[in-house]
Amino acid sequence: MRHLIFCGNGCFFLCLEVRKSNIFEAVKESVTTRQAAEYYGVQVGRNGMACCPFHDDKHPSMKIDHRFHCFGCQADGDVIDFTARLFSLSSKEAALKLAEDFSVHYDAKGHDPPRRRPVKRKISEELRYRQAEQKCFRVLCNYLHLLERWEKEYAPQTPDEAWNPLFVEALQKKPYTEYLLDILLSGSMEERASVVAEYGKEVRKIEQRISEFTASHPAGRHERSRSLSAGAER
Ligand SMILES: [Zn+2]
CATH class of the missing domain: 3.90.580.10 (Zinc finger, CHC2-type domain)
Incomplete structure (x- = not known):
């Protein structure tokens, strides 16, 4: 042993x-x-x-x-x-x-389970992992929100209009971001862990991307949607 x-x-x-x-x-x-x-x-x-x-x-x-x-x-x-x-x-x-x-059984008296030392180690690893997973989830959620906004606010209004890069990014990245979020929400422990491990670097890039965008668009409103609504009122 x-x-x-x-x-x-x-x-x-x-x-x-x-x-x-x-x-x-x-x-x-x-x-x-x-x-x-x-x-x-x-x-x-x-x-x-x-x-x-x-x-x-x-x-x-x-x-x-x-x-x-x-x-x-x-x-x-x-x-x-x-x-x-x-x-x-x-x-x-x-x-x-x-x-x-839900009739869940648990250790009500707080007695240490027999295999307490291995569990202890598992918990500290789990804590670390959970933090990484939560961060991954948070960043992807924020990104998805931005993409959803860009998809609406920057959509071309006429067939000849050049596509705004943010609209293109929304089209390209939305399905993939949703896919990753889906795994984080409903995947098995293993599937979630593989997302966290494989996309950790990517998530850091996305985080950076979001903060750059937020910094350059402090008001959070796109100018064109204003001019469009002004046009609609005419
Ligand atoms: Zn709500």
């Missing part, structure tokens, strides 16, 4: 993390956001889209699967975040509610 030696305060902290997070982990492993949403009365379409319960949503703009993300109000998170927000509960209360409603 292999023993892993951990020492110092970091180890102690992580031990506590394991105990505290037991119910959180158990709930997240057992219940998807989609299952919880449907159980609590949110109608989720076959494509995983639902009207967001967190803002006044007329058309389904929330994608719900293992996690959830609203493209309207940016609400985002896992099944515990969803339930906490839906019922105005703390994370702990939401986890307890989910555990009860």
Whole structure:
């Protein structure tokens, strides 16, 4: 049997993390956001889209699967975040509610499971990974929003008009960005990890791209849409 030696305060902290997070982990492993949403009365379409319960949503703009993300109000998170927000509960209360409603078994007394040391190491790796995945997700979401905006605001108005590069970028990059986001939302752990690993560099480039664009367009409005609406009023 292999023993892993951990020492110092970091180890102690992580031990506590394991105990505290037991119910959180158990709930997240057992219940998807989609299952919880449907159980609590949110109608989720076959494509995983639902009207967001967190803002006044007329058309389904929330994608719900293992996690959830609203493209309207940016609400985002896992099944515990969803339930906490839906019922105005703390994370702990939401986890307890989910555990009860879905009969999830967890280590209520916080006893250390027998294989606690290997788990400990896994948790710290998981934390690091989760941060990377969340960042990846956030950047891609922001990018998709920009692309959706560009697709509308910079669309050519006449057949002979030259295509704006931002419109072209929207056409080229949107399907691919949606595809990656879909994997991050509904893929298996392995699939998500491969996106994070393979597209890490690309995501950093996109992040840079977004900040450059935002810096050069501080008002966030495209001039042409103004002149167009002025034209329409005439
Ligand atoms: Zn929303």
